[in-house]
Amino acid sequence: MKKILLLPLLFFTIHLSAQNPSDEQQLKDLIQNSFDDIFSEMNIDKLDTYFTSDFLLLEVGEVWDMERIKSELSSYDLQGRKRKNEFEFIEVKIKDNTAWIAYHNTATFIKDGEVVGERQWLESAIAVRTKNGWKLDMLHSTRKSSEE
Numbered sequence: 001m002k003k004i005l006l007l008p009l010l011f012f013t014i015h016l017s018a019q020n021p022s023d024e025q026q027l028k029d030l031i032q033n034s035f036d037d038i039f040s041e042m043n044i045d046k047l048d049t050y051f052t053s054d055f056l057l058l059e060v061g062e063v064w065d066m067e068r069i070k071s072e073l074s075s076y077d078l079q080g081r082k083r084k085n086e087f088e089f090i091e092v093k094i095k096d097n098t099a100w101i102a103y104h105n106t107a108t109f110i111k112d113g114e115v116v117g118e119r120q121w122l123e124s125a126i127a128v129r130t131k132n133g134w135k136l137d138m139l140h141s142t143r144k145s146s147e148e
Contacts, residue, residue: 023134024092027099027127030134035085035105044073051136052128058140081109081116097129105141120144 021029034050037043047055047066057064064072090102102124109117126138 023094023099026134027092027094027101028087028089030127030136031087031089031101031103031125032085034136035087038073039107040083040085042073042076042078044070052130055136056138058138060141060143078109079111081111084108084110099127099129099134101125101127104144 030050034046037046038050047069051066053066055066055069057069084107086106086108088104088106090104092101093099102122105121105123107119108115109119120143122142122144124140125136127134128137
């Protein structure tokens, strides 16, 4: 009788895990989607979707708050290029409602179907779990030299 009861419970648990991506995958998706929407599509309206209201970006030695990010994005011109973001995740650590993520970030710039540039960074992020899911609270970005 116990075996009969355990079988439906096992299938229910597998079904739930298949529907809900793990926190680690949600955090990786948060990084990917935020870069795609904000830094590739330049969609300033998405800042609140991905970032906390007091988010900070430590960008190559400078501190960017939300106002600075909005200003930079508003003035940035991709000059007809598309930006494709790729990430190699080093580690994701989660403790309660806080997580940190370390990763390599590569941005490839494409114009008229041709690669016209690439930039690489070593980055880390802190995310917090909110009532609306994970949001980024801070990013730290160190540009890698092109010789690496």
